[in-house]
Amino acid sequence: MNKWPGFKKVVKTTRLLPLMMSMIREVTVDNTPPAMSVEVTTDKSSYLPGEEVTVLVLLRDFAPNDQGYSYFNFIVQYDSQVFDNAEYTQHSVYTDASYTPGDEVSNIFQFNFQNPVDGSIYLGMNTTMRGIDIQVEAASKLSCIPAVDQTLVTFKLRVREQTLASSSTIGLANEFTRIRTSEAGNSYYLYSPDVTEITPAPVEITRSPSVSVFSSLESTNRLA
Known part of the structure; x- marks a missing residue:
């Protein structure tokens, strides 16, 4: 990708934990344009308790003439009181059948x-x-990894059975983001300021309509 003027967050190739890197604070202002946008969305806007949720991580708005990337690391956050993924994971790791890499990165x-x-x-x-x-x-x-609009991954969650009617957000924990450029022999890490998070829409949790027992008896009596 192009070497952007004024780029402040240059770090030689290394594998530091995202949590550690989130503690770095930039003192000076970085006016370089974002490398891309990331959006976390779901297959539906509302769900009933117990329903399965398909989550998609979408990448787009890459910089012009971007040559691509050698590494992506994103963390998607969710409220564990509303959603659960125990059936899709083993020892907290998603099983092969419970997530799908996007077409651009699916070649093993x-x-x-x-x-x-x-x-x-x-x-x-x-x-x-x-x-x-x-x-x-x-x-x-x-x-x-080509710098083109793409679905990076899809994975599963499930709305907990006892969840009350409410709204909840599944989104990017962008403070932990890190990506690595793909310049031959000279790679650099970029962090959250270089990635624009598209604000996710709240996921609505609704309850099934219930019929009152008294209303049902009243209707029966009227028919009699």
Whole structure:
């Protein structure tokens, strides 16, 4: 990709934890344009308790003449009081049948798409939010994840059976984002300021309409 002027977050190739990198704070202003946009969305806008939810992570709005990337790491957060994924995971790791890499990164000979991992994302805080860690890496320096509009991954959640009518958001925990450019022999990491998060729409949880027993008896009496 182009070497953007004023780029402040240059870090030589390394594999630091996203949580550690989220603690880095930039003192000076970086006016470089975002590398891309990320949107987390679902297959429907509303669900009943117990329904399965398909979550999609979409990438778009890449910079012009972007040469692609060798590594993506995104974390999708959700409220564990509303959604559950126990049936789709083993030891907190998504099973092969419960997630699908997008077409651009599905070739196992070109890309190493790690099974998404579920875990806590705010250590030391009393919260029900959890994060699904998504990582994909090019298998060699000759391969790159193309900078084109794409679905990076789809995976499953389920609305908990006892969830009351409410709304909840499944979105990107962008403070943990890190991506790596694919410039031959000279790769750089980019972090959350270089990625625009598209604000997700709230997911509505609705209840099935119920019929009052007294209303049913009243209707029966009228017919009699």
